[in-house]
Each structure stands twice: as structure tokens, then as C-alpha cells.
Amino acid sequence: MLTLTFLGTSSGVPTRQRNVTSLAVQTVAGHDWFLVDVGEGTQHQLQHTRLSLHELAAICITHVHGDHCYGLPGLLASAGMAGRKKPLKLIAPLPVWDWLDATRACTDLHLPFEVTHVDIASGATPLWDAAGVRIGAHALSHRVPSHALSVDVETRRIKLDADALRAAGLPAGPLWKALQEGQDVSFEGRMLRSADFATQQAQQVRAVIGGDNADVSLLAEACHGAQVLVHEATYTQAVLDKAGPGPMHSSAKQVAAFAQAVAVPNLVLTHFSARYHNAEGLMELETEARSQYSGGLWLANDFDVFELDADGVLNKKQGKAEQKK
Amino acid sequence: MLTLTFLGTSSGVPTRQRNVTSLAVQTVAGHDWFLVDVGEGTQHQLQHTRLSLHELAAICITHVHGDHCYGLPGLLASAGMAGRKKPLKLIAPLPVWDWLDATRACTDLHLPFEVTHVDIASGATPLWDAAGVRIGAHALSHRVPSHALSVDVETRRIKLDADALRAAGLPAGPLWKALQEGQDVSFEGRMLRSADFATQQAQQVRAVIGGDNADVSLLAEACHGAQVLVHEATYTQAVLDKAGPGPMHSSAKQVAAFAQAVAVPNLVLTHFSARYHNAEGLMELETEARSQYSGGLWLANDFDVFELDADGVLNKKQGKAEQKK
Structure with a gap:
């Protein structure tokens, strides 16, 4: 099983409703969990969930833009102040690792646990393989090197x-x-x-989680056998056409048409421009996506929780991430 | 007049009630305002006030610890995305400037406005002198170089x-x-x-705003003629004694006894350890401070607003910082 908790769903800047990008990924294999991206304020968002920094196994960062990584130093510092000792993997582009080094040197940051770097652009397959969970990286097209992550979870049943x-x-x-x-x-x-x-049966589910990306077709192979694609849909096609190719983001239309073409059964859109701050704006995005795609479609909100069960069925949990008492 | 809006009042880590340190300082001299410290999530806190990043004149950072500066890159990036063009002064220790340089280089951060560095440790007096506002720095004692800021505002009346x-x-x-x-x-x-x-009359008011500091007596000269001292009181004297001298913070008792000795008429305590997360904990700190000090005493909460008028009278505004509609 795979549980996705959206911690931030806004593109570029936080709004009063949405933080910048972060997504928590849990599996049933132990309590360990993963973060995909860690925008500023991710540690604040986590305080409204039951996820513990002590059980965070790895942080994956899709690309170097600040709205996907500026929460990293504070989250690590807080984990250290909370007494974390367990080593942590940082699956990220090399410049993020360099930035963490500079942050340690410039801001007197001394972590009481080891952080080891796994280069997300190394081409190694998989990047992470432990306890029935495999994480792979898939190159995307953005203003800086950007990657999607595939998360495969194998469940063995007798x-x-x-x-x-x-x-x-x-x-x-x-x-x-x-x-x-x-x-x-x-x-x-x-x-x-x-x-x-x-008899022992192994069931495998796959989620593909995109970083910022102007060309969703790059994920055709990664989506083979996936039950869910999580991808940015920064704006509608009309706004993308007006903005031009410079920002290198995707429209709801492009992503939904791709999901239909590769027959991925569930699509969760995220990373919305701040212009879609109300229900009317979100409806525009949803209507555009729905016109292209007949599968299970969701527009993520902060604290939405989705569960992909061992049979590959995706369900949105009722309500928001369970709050700490 | 001088208006102080507390944006973060927690020490080290954010809590669900308090963000890490940041304080907005406004004067009547135009709309420009200043930030003193910019912990992670400061830009999020600002979204709950009427303060605009377009009118931010300078960011002052008292010392390099992350809970005082990790909000800097995201705040600057958001100001840029909002179209800010006006140059900004960064009054900070040199390593914060180096960190910002590394952040620009590593995370593809291109700001559409100029940021110029003023070394807070330069010894220059004042560090800022414009439109009736003078900002000075005063060395403190902490694990890293740390400074308090004095803010003098002159009001001319006919x-x-x-x-x-x-x-x-x-x-x-x-x-x-x-x-x-x-x-x-x-x-x-x-x-x-x-x-x-x-006849023209000039009235001058002074606020002294401390950074992290183990020896409040270093502010004796800075507090001469000040109407208000804002200072950390990370814990009670008993907890400080137990923690030992390593963390290099102040107790409520130390700060209050100092304020009494130098006869500063108003004292606002802030930067509380997360252990004081409830009313009972805060009451401990307040009782300890009150036992030493007979002036105007406050324990700051996030979004508290204090006004120091031209006559040097400090008032806490009713309610919290006015929310944006």
C-alpha cells in the first residue's frame, strides 16, 4: 500500500490556502516514509499531521527551484533539535547538496545525524531499494534539470x-x-x-510523481504499469499559451490528454498557479482536464490524503490528514 | 511613531502557536518598513498582515542561526515573483550574505531587484539613516556573533x-x-x-531589539533613552541553570532585572522555548519577570502589534495584526 499526503500544492509562491510543493509518501513496509520536495514551511505543515521527522527515511527533491527545496535546512535543523540520530538519504540534484553544504558552513548548522547524498541525475536504477520499496528517477523538461520519481511498492501475501x-x-x-x-x-x-x-503472491503497485515539467510525454515509459500519476498542472492551456514556453510548465489539458493516451487509471493534479485561488479557478482546471480524461481525476489540496491499496485501487481518504491531538 | 508587529516568537523550532523569529518595524516616515530577522515561514506570516513586500526597505538579521534567517531566500524569491523592482538593503552578518550568494548560485534564484549588503558587524554608526529613521547595531554575546538593533525615529512637529x-x-x-x-x-x-x-519641535523615540544573547547587560548603553526593550527570554532562570551556559540564552529573570536597573519603561519578552507552549508555561515566565520589573511588561505572541507613539508611550493594540481581506 502507498499513502500520499499532500503538504503543499501551490506553484512558485505560498498562498493563504496552499503551501509550496511537498508530498509525503508512506508505505506499509514499516513506519518509514519519504518526502518528495520540501518547499519552505514543510516542517510547519507536518506539524498538522501525524508524520514524525524521526521516521523520515529519505527526502527526494525533484529540482533546485526554491519552492521545492527552501524548507530543507529548517526541517533538518528541527529534526536535529528533536534528537534525531538516524541517518537520512537526500535524493536530489547535486546543486541542492552543494547548497546544503553551504548552509551548514554559513549558518552554524550542525546536524546530529548523517545525511548522505544520492544524485537524482545519476541514472542509477533504482535510486532506492529497501523493504519492498523501489524509487526510480525519470528525467523531465524544465528550466533546470528536473525529475519525476516512480515509487514501486511490493506487497507479499500468502x-x-x-x-x-x-x-x-x-x-x-x-x-x-x-x-x-x-x-x-x-x-x-x-x-x-x-x-x-x-502460495505466496507478490502484488506490486506504482505511483509516478512528477517534478516541474513542460513535456509530460517524457513519462510514457515510467507510467507503464502505474496506477496513479501525480503531476503539475500549473495553469490551463489558454494561460500557458499566453505565458509562452518560457516558464516550462504543463497545462491541465496536456497532462490529462497524456494520462488518457497511456491509460493510467488515476491522475492527481497539483502545483497550481496562485491565480487559481478560488473554487471557480479550480473548476476551470478540472473541467479542462475532464474534457481529456475519463479515469479517476483529482485536484489536490493541502492535507489531502490518497491511499493506493495493494490491488492498485486509489481512494481519497475522507477529510484531511489526521491532525495531531 | 514606531509600530512593532511580531511575526514569530518561538525559539529554535516553530510550534503550532508560534513561528520562529521575525519582527516587522514600521515608522510613520512613509510606508517603508523593516524586518528584524526572517525565520522560515516569515513570508507565510506576512500574508496574514497588511504589510507589503513592495514597501519593505531593509531586512536586518541579528545572527546566522537558521531560526532567524532561513525564511530569507523564499521571501526574496516571492518579492521577485510579485514584481518588486525597488532595491533592498540586507543588514546582516557577512556569512548570511555569503549564504544568499550560495543560494542564488545553487538554486537558480534570479532576483529582479538589487540587494545590497550592510555588514551588521562593521561598527558603522548608524547602519541606516534615512527619512528620520536611524538603525544602529550593538554587539551581544551568543554562540555566534549576534547583534541587537536600536531604532531611533525622529518626529518633527510644528x-x-x-x-x-x-x-x-x-x-x-x-x-x-x-x-x-x-x-x-x-x-x-x-x-x-x-x-x-x-516653533519646530523634534521628538525622538528609541526601541532596542535584541538578537539571541546571554548577557543583557551589554545593552546598558543602547537602552539609554530607549522607551522599549524587546529581548529574548528563552526560559526561566531555573531552566537556564539546568541547561547550563552552553546555549547562551537569557532567562526572563535576567532580562527583567536588567530592564529595572536601567529603568527602561517598557519590556517586551519574546523567543520562548517550545516548552512554554501553554498559558501555564507563559505565566511562569511572566511571574518571574514581574518579580524583577515594575515597568510595562508584555510577553509577545505572534501577530501582536505594539505602537510607540511620538511621546514615547507604548501601547499594545487591541487584537492581532489586522488581517488582509
Whole structure:
């Protein structure tokens, strides 16, 4: 399973409704979780969720622009002041690592835990592979090098052959559970072996999470087998046409048409220009996307939580991220 | 007149009630205003006030610690995206300037306005002198070089000699206003000259705003003639004794005893440890300060606004900083 908690959904500048970009990614493999981008104020947003900086395994930064990384030093400093000792991976472009170095040197920042850099542009596949979670990077097109991340989560389940068990005369109950857990059991004088009735099945789900990007078609391969694409839709096509190609962002239309073409079943749009600050503006974006795309479509708000279950079904959780008491 | 708007009053880390340090200083001399410190999230806090980044004249940073400066890059970037062209002064330690340089180089930050550095440690007096406002720096004692700022505001008023005017037979009315504005007036066949009835008076007020500091007595000279001292009181004396001298902060007791000794008439405490997150904790700090000090005493909250009028009287404005519609 994969849980996505949006911590910031605004492009460029924070607004009173939306912070700049950050997304928390949790998996069932332990309590560890990941951050994708860390705009200024991400640590403040986290204070309104149950996510703990102690259990943060890695921070991934898609590109060097400030609205995606200026929250990094403060978040690390606060983790240090909270007594974090566990090493942390920083999956980021090299200039972000250089900036962190400069920040340590210039601002008297001494972290009580190790941060190691993984170059997001290294081409290594995957960049992260641990506890059933694999993270890969996919080059995008923006004013600076930018990457999308693919997150693959494998869930292993032991499935019992219920028909065979019933044929063997064993009624559903505690002995089924024992067989599922790998124990051989004795039943009416016979030995029933787990290996004869239980088979291991691996299920894999994939989410693709874009950074800033002017050419969504670059994600065609990454979206193969993905159940959800999270991508920027900074503005409508009309506004993009007016802004010209300089900013190198995507329109809702472009992203939705791509999602339709590659048949990704769920699309979550984010990174909205501050011009879409009200319901009317968001409706413009949604209507444009819906005109292109027939799958599950959402426009993310700060603190929205989405769960991708082991069967690859995406659900938006009711309400916002659970608040700390 | 001098208006102080507290934008962050927490020490080290943000809490759900208090952001890290920042204070806006406004004077009546035009719309220009100043920031003293710019912790992460300061631009977010400003969105809940009427203060505009277009009219920000200077940013003063007392020392390099992140909870006092990590909001700088994002605030400058947002000012740029909002179309600011007016040059800005950065009155800060040299390493903050170096950090801003590194930030520009590493994160593709291109500001459409000029930022010029004034070294807060240069010893120049004053560091800023314009439009009736003078800013000076005063060295403090902390783990890194830290400075307090003194802000002097001069207000010039033209005062009429009402007794002399009445003796001359001129009743209060439009002619009084003309005389006050420097015009000579004709009254019952006589010429009354403004210079004979109007005199210019200059009134000066001073606020002293500390950075992080373990030795408040260093501000004895700066507080001479000041109407208000804003200073950190990170914890109570008991907690300071337990923490030991390492952190190099002040207790409420130390600061209040100093304010009493130098007879500064108003004291605003700020920069509270996150341990004082509730009313009970704040009451501890206040009780300790009150036991030492008989002047006007306040513990600042985020969005508290204080006005120091031209006569040197400090008032806390009712309610919080006026919100944008």
C-alpha cells in the first residue's frame, strides 16, 4: 500500500490556502516514509499531521527551484533539535547538496545525524531499494534539470487455496490461519502441509510523481504499469499559451490528454498557479482536464490524503490528514 | 511613531502557536518598513498582515542561526515573483550574505531587484539613516556573533504658541492652521508672521531589539533613552541553570532585572522555548519577570502589534495584526 499526503500544492509562491510543493509518501513496509520536495514551511505543515521527522527515511527533491527545496535546512535543523540520530538519504540534484553544504558552513548548522547524498541525475536504477520499496528517477523538461520519481511498492501475501482445504474436509478456522502462517497442522490423524495449500503472491503497485515539467510525454515509459500519476498542472492551456514556453510548465489539458493516451487509471493534479485561488479557478482546471480524461481525476489540496491499496485501487481518504491531538 | 508587529516568537523550532523569529518595524516616515530577522515561514506570516513586500526597505538579521534567517531566500524569491523592482538593503552578518550568494548560485534564484549588503558587524554608526529613521547595531554575546538593533525615529512637529495667538486676538480656526503650515496671514489689518508664533519641535523615540544573547547587560548603553526593550527570554532562570551556559540564552529573570536597573519603561519578552507552549508555561515566565520589573511588561505572541507613539508611550493594540481581506 502507498499513502500520499499532500503538504503543499501551490506553484512558485505560498498562498493563504496552499503551501509550496511537498508530498509525503508512506508505505506499509514499516513506519518509514519519504518526502518528495520540501518547499519552505514543510516542517510547519507536518506539524498538522501525524508524520514524525524521526521516521523520515529519505527526502527526494525533484529540482533546485526554491519552492521545492527552501524548507530543507529548517526541517533538518528541527529534526536535529528533536534528537534525531538516524541517518537520512537526500535524493536530489547535486546543486541542492552543494547548497546544503553551504548552509551548514554559513549558518552554524550542525546536524546530529548523517545525511548522505544520492544524485537524482545519476541514472542509477533504482535510486532506492529497501523493504519492498523501489524509487526510480525519470528525467523531465524544465528550466533546470528536473525529475519525476516512480515509487514501486511490493506487497507479499500468502494466499490459501480455500477450495482444496474444503475438499480436504478442513473447516475454516484457526487451522487455516496456521497453514497461512507456514505451519503444518495435524487434522483428523492426517498431516496437512502448509506448502500444499498456501502460495505466496507478490502484488506490486506504482505511483509516478512528477517534478516541474513542460513535456509530460517524457513519462510514457515510467507510467507503464502505474496506477496513479501525480503531476503539475500549473495553469490551463489558454494561460500557458499566453505565458509562452518560457516558464516550462504543463497545462491541465496536456497532462490529462497524456494520462488518457497511456491509460493510467488515476491522475492527481497539483502545483497550481496562485491565480487559481478560488473554487471557480479550480473548476476551470478540472473541467479542462475532464474534457481529456475519463479515469479517476483529482485536484489536490493541502492535507489531502490518497491511499493506493495493494490491488492498485486509489481512494481519497475522507477529510484531511489526521491532525495531531 | 514606531509600530512593532511580531511575526514569530518561538525559539529554535516553530510550534503550532508560534513561528520562529521575525519582527516587522514600521515608522510613520512613509510606508517603508523593516524586518528584524526572517525565520522560515516569515513570508507565510506576512500574508496574514497588511504589510507589503513592495514597501519593505531593509531586512536586518541579528545572527546566522537558521531560526532567524532561513525564511530569507523564499521571501526574496516571492518579492521577485510579485514584481518588486525597488532595491533592498540586507543588514546582516557577512556569512548570511555569503549564504544568499550560495543560494542564488545553487538554486537558480534570479532576483529582479538589487540587494545590497550592510555588514551588521562593521561598527558603522548608524547602519541606516534615512527619512528620520536611524538603525544602529550593538554587539551581544551568543554562540555566534549576534547583534541587537536600536531604532531611533525622529518626529518633527510644528507647535503653535496658543497663548500668544490668543493675546494677539486671533481666534482658533483656519488662520491658526495657515500659521502652523508656515504661511504669514493678514488679520484685522495686521500681518501675523508664522515665525513669530510657530516653533519646530523634534521628538525622538528609541526601541532596542535584541538578537539571541546571554548577557543583557551589554545593552546598558543602547537602552539609554530607549522607551522599549524587546529581548529574548528563552526560559526561566531555573531552566537556564539546568541547561547550563552552553546555549547562551537569557532567562526572563535576567532580562527583567536588567530592564529595572536601567529603568527602561517598557519590556517586551519574546523567543520562548517550545516548552512554554501553554498559558501555564507563559505565566511562569511572566511571574518571574514581574518579580524583577515594575515597568510595562508584555510577553509577545505572534501577530501582536505594539505602537510607540511620538511621546514615547507604548501601547499594545487591541487584537492581532489586522488581517488582509
